[in-house]
Amino acid sequence: xxxxxxxxxxxxxxxxxxxxxxxxxxxxxxxxxxxxxxxxxxxxxxxxxxxxxxxxxxxxxxxxxxxxxxxxxxxxxxxxxxxxxxxxxxxxxxxxxxxxxxxxxxxxxxxxxxxxxxxxxxxxxxxxxxxxxxxxxxxxxxxxxxxxxxxxxxxxxxxxxxxxxxxxxxxxxxxxxxxxxxxxxxxxxxxxxxxxxxxxxxxxxxxxxxxxxxxxxxxxxxxxxxxxxxxxxxxxxxxxxxxxxxxxxxxxxxxxxxxxxxxxxxxxxxxxx
Amino acid sequence: xxxxxxxxxxxxxxxxxxxxxxxxxxxxxxxxxxxxxxxxxxxxxxxxxxxxxxxxxxxxxxxxxxxxxxxxxxxxxxxxxxxxxxxxxxxxxxxxxxxxxxxxxxxxxxxxxxxxxxxxxxxxxxxxxxxxxxxxxxxxxxxxxxxxxxxxxxxxxxxxxxxxxxxxxxxxxxxxxxxxxxxxxxxxxxxxxxxxxxxxxxxxxxxxxxxxxxxxxxxxxxxxxxxxxxxxxxxxxxxxxxxxxxxxxxxxxxxxxxxxxxxxxxxxxxxxxxxxxxxxxxxxxxxxxxxxxxxxxxx
Numbered sequence: 120x121x122x123x124x125x126x127x128x129x130x131x132x133x134x135x136x137x138x139x140x141x142x143x144x145x146x147x148x149x150x151x152x153x154x155x156x157x158x159x160x161x162x163x164x165x166x167x168x169x170x171x172x173x174x175x176x177x178x179x180x181x182x183x184x185x186x187x188x189x190x191x192x193x194x195x196x197x198x199x200x201x202x203x204x205x206x207x208x209x210x211x212x213x214x215x216x217x218x219x220x221x222x223x224x225x226x227x228x229x230x231x232x233x234x235x236x237x238x239x240x241x242x243x244x245x246x247x248x249x250x251x252x253x254x255x256x257x258x259x260x261x262x263x264x265x266x267x268x269x270x271x272x273x274x275x276x277x278x279x280x281x282x283x284x285x286x287x288x289x290x291x292x293x294x295x296x297x298x299x300x301x302x303x304x305x306x307x308x309x310x311x312x313x314x315x316x317x318x319x320x321x322x323x324x325x326x327x328x329x330x331x332x333x334x335x336x337x338x339x340x341x342x343x344x345x346x347x348x349x350x351x352x353x354x355x356x357x358x359x360x361x362x363x364x365x366x367x368x369x370x371x372x373x374x375x376x377x378x379x380x381x382x383x384x385x386x387x388x389x390x391x392x
Numbered sequence: 393x394x395x396x397x398x399x400x401x402x403x404x405x406x407x408x409x410x411x412x413x414x415x416x417x418x419x420x421x422x423x424x425x426x427x428x429x430x431x432x433x434x435x436x437x438x439x440x441x442x443x444x445x446x447x448x449x450x451x452x453x454x455x456x457x458x459x460x461x462x463x464x465x466x467x468x469x470x471x472x473x474x475x476x477x478x479x480x481x482x483x484x485x486x487x488x489x490x491x492x493x494x495x496x497x498x499x500x501x502x503x504x505x506x507x508x509x510x511x512x513x514x515x516x517x518x519x520x521x522x523x524x525x526x527x528x529x530x531x532x533x534x535x536x537x538x539x540x541x542x543x544x545x546x547x548x549x550x551x552x553x554x555x556x557x558x559x560x561x562x563x564x565x566x567x568x569x570x571x572x573x574x575x576x577x578x579x580x581x582x583x584x585x586x587x588x589x590x591x592x593x594x595x596x597x598x599x600x601x602x603x604x605x606x607x608x609x610x611x612x613x614x615x616x617x618x619x620x621x622x623x624x625x626x627x628x629x630x631x632x633x634x635x636x637x638x639x640x641x642x643x644x645x646x647x648x649x650x651x652x653x654x655x656x657x658x659x660x661x662x663x664x665x666x667x668x669x670x671x672x673x674x675x676x677x678x679x680x681x682x683x684x685x686x687x688x689x690x691x
């Protein structure tokens with residue numbers, strides 16, 4: 120059985136809601152039934168086979184080819200299975216995903232991994248704002264699982280994040296870890312202004328010194344035995360984070376945000392040399 | 393059965409069900425992991441008076457521990473689940489939390505999960521934080537030397553306590569030397585502990601006493617100084633008897649340890665004072681697990 124492959128025929132002007140195309144929702148459907156599914160496209164609906172040519176039949180492994188930045192809600196609420204995307208994707212990638220794996224070869228729009236509950240999301244390119252965040256008005260962003268970004272991330276990474284692990288190989292924008300309740304965000308590159316803004320709990324693990332906000336307290340330099348365990352846990356993923364030469368257990372700790380309950384922390388790698 | 397001049401009695405060790413857990417203690421050095429583990433498993437020879445039976449199981453290399461530091465594996469056994477939870481928490485709190493550079497992890501999966509750091513975390517007075525790593529929650533409790541890392545729960549499994557061997561020797565020195573050698577070999581067996589000091593007991597007990605307040609008293613049938621005045625199990629040449637008690641996770645583990653012990657005693661031989669090997673039992677009335685010495689050697 121070969122992967123169910125959806126190859127995009129053309130790029131519509133309006134955005135497309137891809138939420139009906141997940142492994143669990145397609146389970147048990149024949150190819151003709153999948154082709155007949157209607158996707159919201161702007162204010163109208165279009166059939167899947169109008170937009171994509173379909174091959175293969177394994178709905179547990181979906182491959183979307185020639186994707187572009189107006190395909191929203193890919194992997195929405197995914198419960199098991201594997202979605203592989205070649206190209207860019209739109210907003211709300213892996214929103215409320217519960218399990219399974221999504222890999223995107225290009226860039227994503229805003230709200231990737233929004234309110235995601237579990238599973239693995241990997242993006243080879245860059246991601247927009249609110250990675251792992253919560254929708255406006257909601258209080259729970261990323262609630263579990265692992266997010267790996269090979270490129271850069273926009274502003275507000277992990278806004279209201281509650282649990283889980285976000286790893287960014289590149290840079291992160293402003294307000295990284297804002298209003299974070301728990302979990303871990305690791306950033307190898309640079310971070311923007313107002314890091315940890317309104318952070319309640321959780322860990323921001325950084326390879327480069329950020330500009331520390333005034334509402335974070337300097338707790339000094341420490342060696343933590345939990346860090347090797349964190350690195351060991353993430354070493355199984357295909358990313359720079361599995362490179363042991365980039366691992367450390369000695370960090371400078373900043374506690375905050377003291378304007379909130381102050382139980383969060385920014386841990387910055389200390390060069391042991 | 394006689395091996396190398398050592399008579400193996402046609403009898404059995406009687407053991408009973410217990411609840412057990414295993415924890416892994418790590419520290420900056422093996423010595424400090426040992427210090428914490430020794431304290432945690434201290435005063436834990438017998439459930440009769442200590443509330444639990446505990447001992448260090450083995451030392452662990454950094455590559456074998458969760459945080460990559462030197463470690464020690466320790467096991468605790470109790471008669472019931474509630475007492476295991478209480479003993480574990482008290483001992484972890486007083487002996488491991490307090491020990492410099494230590495960290496404490498679950499050493500066993502399966503069974504049901506019982507608190508390890510789940511309540512200890514409140515020592516952090518609100519400054520404690522948790523981290524979920526590989527689906528396990530760990531608590532980071534700020535302490536004066538830095539941070540105490542402790543896994544939230546550990547596993548509680550059904551286990552067996554009270555496996556035992558009695559060695560009957562021509563002299564106290566012969567008995568002790570043989571026991572030391574046997575303990576050394578038996579401790580290489582996984583999933584067992586020998587909870588008494590140095591792994592050896594010199595005061596084996598029988599059930600009951602002439603004094604109503606006591607539930608156990610000296611095993612007079614095996615006391616060499618009482619040979620002439622009680623219903624003794626000892627022949628004239630026996631001058632000293634010592635016991636090795638074994639708690640283990642499974643019957644197979646205890647059998648394996650007992651076999652290693654018997655083989656060691658037999659290899660020392662009758663020429664070196666080891667005359668007989670026996671075992672303690674209560675006529676089969678106390679525990680459902682019967683470890684027949686001769687059957688173990690024939691397996």
